[in-house]
Every structure is written in structure tokens, then in C-alpha cells.
Amino acid sequence: MSAWLHSIIRFLLIVIVVITVLPAFASAPDTIEKVKPAIVGIGTYNKLKTPRATLLGTGFVVSENLVATNAHVVPESLEVKGSSIVIFKSVGSKNQYQSATVIARDRIHDLALLKVQNLKLSPLALSTQKVREGEIYLYTGFPIGAVLGLHPATHRGMISSITPVAIPANNSKELTLEQVKQLKKNPYKVYQIDGTAYPGNSGSPVYDSETGNVVAVINKVLVKKTRESALTDPSAITYAIPVEHLRALINSQ
Structure with missing residues (x-):
């Protein structure tokens, strides 16, 4: 193949990629x-503490007066008197x-629903589309809490794998309590x-990125503990819970 023809083919491939990816x-x-x-922050507030407010994670409005988040973000109990869960x-x-x-x-799926009176925020729609490996989506939240202020940041990522929440270990010494629970x-x-x-x-x-319909909920902590217990350093891998489990939780109310 001549260098000229090779250059033409390479140019056409680049054009195809641009035409295919950019419109999305x-x-x-x-x-x-x-x-x-x-998008809202999830945390606690106590006017007698310093600081008064603590941002624990991210949530998003799913219906009138309802906010969804991870279950591990919301404290099971408030040990300090006068503290309350807030958005x-x-x-x-x-x-x-x-x-x-x-x-x-x-x-099980690390999800929670919070009720907030007079929320007055437009909810996000939950998608019914099939998610496929190779698709690219956006996610918005508070990656480092309130360090930079209450300003949501948006990132994007590709679905690199659709995988079981837990994987078998090579031997019993590699198993964590979280893995045992999930494998059972x-x-x-x-x-x-x-x-x-x-x-x-x-x-x-x-x-x-086109419709804004939610396909999943980011879960950075518990899923990682289940799947990547052998890793001591943070990886660039992020996990998300399919939205079907959130829809089931909402419908159970």
C-alpha cells in the first residue's frame, strides 16, 4: 500500500470517528x-459544632421531595445530640x-432515599435503556466534598465492563467479609x-449526555472494597450501581 493511500485511509478513519463521537x-x-x-450535597448539620456542616457525599432529586444517594453516605445513626441529616x-x-x-x-445495592419537604427542584428521569460496554456517560457530583465550595463537577467515563459485584478469591486468605457476604x-x-x-x-x-436520563449511581467505596480489596492504592476504576435497583427501591414506597 502506497504512503499516499495509507494517508487517505487514515484521514477517512479520523473523519468517521469525529462524525460518530462528537454528535453524542x-x-x-x-x-x-x-x-x-x-444535584445536592448529602451531609449533617449541627449549629453547636465547628464546623457546623459536614458534606458526606452526593445525591440527586428523583421525584417530588425525594433524593437518592448511596446508603453508606447517610449515617445509620447520629451520635452527636442536635445533629440532623440535611441536603x-x-x-x-x-x-x-x-x-x-x-x-x-x-x-444490598447500597442505595437510600431521603425525603425533603418543599424541595422545589426538578427531578432527573431514570433511564430504561440498555447500557452497553463501550458507551460513554457523564456523572456529576462533589468529588472532593466541599473543599472547593458547593459547586458540582462533571466528568465522563466509558462503560469498560459490566461485571459481578464480587469475584471469587484464589484462596480464603484473600476473602474479605464484604466478599463473603456478596458471594453467598x-x-x-x-x-x-x-x-x-x-x-x-x-x-x-x-x-x-443527550437526554440527561440516569442510568446508574456512582458507588466509590463499598463496591471497591468488595472487588478490589487487594489494592492498597486508589485506582482509576470507578463503579456504579445500575439504576434498575434504584427504581425498584422507589417503587417499593
Whole structure:
């Protein structure tokens, strides 16, 4: 093959990639603008403590007065008297908080629902589309908590694998308590994403860049403990819980 023909083929391949990939993200700025108002912080508040507020993770509005997040983000109990579970949201240049009540937990899939009165935020739609390996999605949340202020950040990642939440170990010494619990059940599938998320991203929605429909919920902590217990250093691998489990939790109410 001549160098000239090789160059032509290479150019055409680049054009095909650009034509195929770019349209999928052409609407991303508008989608992010639509999604961000539904993103809230999840944490605790106590006017007698210093600092008064603690941001623990991310949540997003799923229906009127309902917010979804990871179960591990929300404390099982509040040990300090006067503390309450709250959601944080940014309104203009000011940060506001509202009291929230945990109305449902799904510990198996690490999901929780919080009820907030007079939320007045537009909910995100839950997708019914089939998620496939190789597809690219966005996720928005608070990757490093409130260090940089209550400003949600958006990242993107490809579905690199759809894999069981737990994998067998080579021997008993490699098994953790979390792995044993999951292996005793029928391990459900999780999405492995090649984008980096941090503990503050737990509870962030993973959504379609064109529609904003949510396909999964970021889970940075518990799934990683189950699958990657042998890793001592953070990896660039992120996991997400398929939205079908969140839909089931909402429908059970």
C-alpha cells in the first residue's frame, strides 16, 4: 500500500470517528446545565459544632421531595445530640440546607432515599435503556466534598465492563467479609467505568449526555472494597450501581 493511500485511509478513519463521537456530546453543555440544579450535597448539620456542616457525599432529586444517594453516605445513626441529616444546595451565590429524613435503605445495592419537604427542584428521569460496554456517560457530583465550595463537577467515563459485584478469591486468605457476604448471595452486576471518581462522588448520577436520563449511581467505596480489596492504592476504576435497583427501591414506597 502506497504512503499516499495509507494517508487517505487514515484521514477517512479520523473523519468517521469525529462524525460518530462528537454528535453524542454536542448537547452535553445543555444537558449538564439541566442536570446540575438537581444535584445536592448529602451531609449533617449541627449549629453547636465547628464546623457546623459536614458534606458526606452526593445525591440527586428523583421525584417530588425525594433524593437518592448511596446508603453508606447517610449515617445509620447520629451520635452527636442536635445533629440532623440535611441536603445542601447552592442557590445563586448562597449555600442552603434543608432537613432530610431517610425513608428507605437498600443495603444490598447500597442505595437510600431521603425525603425533603418543599424541595422545589426538578427531578432527573431514570433511564430504561440498555447500557452497553463501550458507551460513554457523564456523572456529576462533589468529588472532593466541599473543599472547593458547593459547586458540582462533571466528568465522563466509558462503560469498560459490566461485571459481578464480587469475584471469587484464589484462596480464603484473600476473602474479605464484604466478599463473603456478596458471594453467598447471587452477585448482581455493576458498571465499571474508566473515569476517576472520589468518595465525595458517592451517590452521583451517571447519565446520558443527550437526554440527561440516569442510568446508574456512582458507588466509590463499598463496591471497591468488595472487588478490589487487594489494592492498597486508589485506582482509576470507578463503579456504579445500575439504576434498575434504584427504581425498584422507589417503587417499593
